[in-house]
Amino acid sequence: MYSFNLSGGVGMSDAELVAYMQGVGQAARRAGRVMARADTGVKNQALVKIACEIEAQAGDLLAENQRDLAAGERNGLDAALLDRLAFNPQRIEAMAQGLREVAALPDPVGVMSDVCYRPSGIQVGRMRVPLGVIGIIYESRPNVTVDAAALCLKSGNAAILRGGSEAIHSNQALARCIRSGLEASGLVADAVQVVETTDRAAVGALLRMQEYVDVIVPRGGKGLIARVSEESLIPVIKHLDGVCHVFVERSADLDKAVAVVMNAKTQRYGTCNTLETLLLDQPVAARLLSRLAPLFQEKGVELRGCAQCREHLPQMLAATEEDWYTEYLAPILSIRVVDGLEAAMEHIHQYGSQHTDSILTQDYSMARRFLREVDSSSVMVNASTRFADGFEYGLGAEIGISTDKLHARGPVGLEGLTTLKFVVFGDGHVRG
Structure with a gap:
């Protein structure tokens, strides 16, 4: 993880923040290449190890979550938002169980379809492959950190996760569990990076990192999704309203x-x-x-x-x-x-x-x-x-719902975090 001692981002200059986010993007791009070739068994092992780490660190997760809840009460968060923010033993166990459920899902990566012979003698088909690096911007619920990490990992992608400032301590505690599980399974730890700064400018920087990030997924209220849609230089999977x-x-x-x-x-x-x-x-x-x-x-x-x-x-x-x-x-x-x-x-x-x-x-x-x-x-x-x-x-889990028409539409599960490329098989064939 490319890191500064951010202290929540207070006092960072614009140049420091941009340098930090560029480092995150570079690390994610490198990790994405590793994840694209990761075996299904290794990815599943990582998900299970992350689940075990979350269970083992339940006490730390509850303590860090209490820091966020106390700050939220001081800042006047209403009861509904505090409830969305809160951990308890049942919610922690639900996160661990969710990871195991994703591990049990079929892996879409590498699946080939529509393979057929052409008149020239070549075989042409399609292979499902990861999107690459997915940036996810979300609010309030720290369990999204685990859900998003699980789906991105299983689909062979690297992830940059930017949670809300109100959940910074909870999210960083979960990030430690995720990194530990990745390292224990032999995968690159930078496959999932949780942005360490609460500075809102980090969102703007992420939305402009088209050289490192392939897709942005906003999860939150209409205001957040509208801002991401307007500012992003990167394709966005989103819906604004559910009328x-x-x-x-x-x-x-x-x-x-x-x-x-x-x-x-x-x-x-x-x-x-x-x-x-x-x-x-x-x-x-x-x-x-x-x-x-x-x-x-x-x-x-x-x-x-x-x-x-x-x-x-x-x-x-x-x-x-x-x-x-x-x-x-x-x-x-x-x-x-x-x-x-x-x-x-x-x-x-x-x-x-x-x-x-x-x-x-x-x-x-x-x-x-x-x-x-x-x-x-x-x-x-x-x-x-x-x-x-x-x-x-029947998708098992979803990263969100898309009302767009290109790429993914409706609930976006593992397959929605992949794309298709053409593959061609020949035996010395040349075009006449």
Whole structure:
């Protein structure tokens, strides 16, 4: 690890910070070449050794985490942020278990596909290979340090991790565990580097290091992701908003529809795959509203509706134009009555964020059209939007969700942290 005695970055000059980050980038690029040729068994061994080290250092992790929690309380962090920041024995064990689960996943690196003979006699196919060096910028939750390290290591990449200043001591304690596990398995310790400085300028420097970093992954709030997207000179895997929709089409089984809608909205409020706008087909709107309204009232969910909704439920607040664009991440739901599939898809195209959208229907042709025409990273039929998750999709784990269209789309697991290159097999073939 290329390192200064940073003391949290206080007092560093701009030149010192740039030199430090350049050193981190150079070390990561060297480590990336080593990781690209690492055997699956060695990578798995490293993940297990890191898990064992985290368990062995649980006392140190708790002590360092307490330093962050105390600083957070002094700095006025609210209860929700403090909870996201906090370690306990169960969360530490969950991190170790997560590493073992990643070790058990199939290794995508080196897998060849679509190999076929060409008329010239050569064989052409594709091989899955690591992206190289991945920079990950995140906030609050120090467990992301372990999740990100695990996925990058298993996919054969080197990682530069820049966590939030509020978790600096926790993240550095985890970094020590990761380095120890890498060294014990014979892998280069610089394969995972956790940036040591809390200086925000380090983020800007990382976003300009295109000679060393191949991809940036931001994990955090909309403000962080927007800044990274605007400033980065490096390709970014990201999503800004999760404005997710459920459209209940007139042929839907209403009992199932009630269950799915309630799950999509109330199972968890603060996730990017939570339902934010409910679209009701006109013929079933009144019946559904009469059934859903008391259930949402019991859950404390505030409803904001269009004029037609309020004809059926006058006590409902009026939805504004801004509501249709809003990712609430809270017990608030906007509801709109639409006249058929075309109107529902038009609403989603205008106001959606290309994250996750679902149709509830018993009409096969309607379902097929919705799947084909709704341009989102996850499109569902008769299922809750809460299933838009790497674990639920069988990826084992995810680094985040992408609403971009190039490279990775939807939950990004191990395969999303790799790319494909063409490979050609010949036997002295020359082109005529």
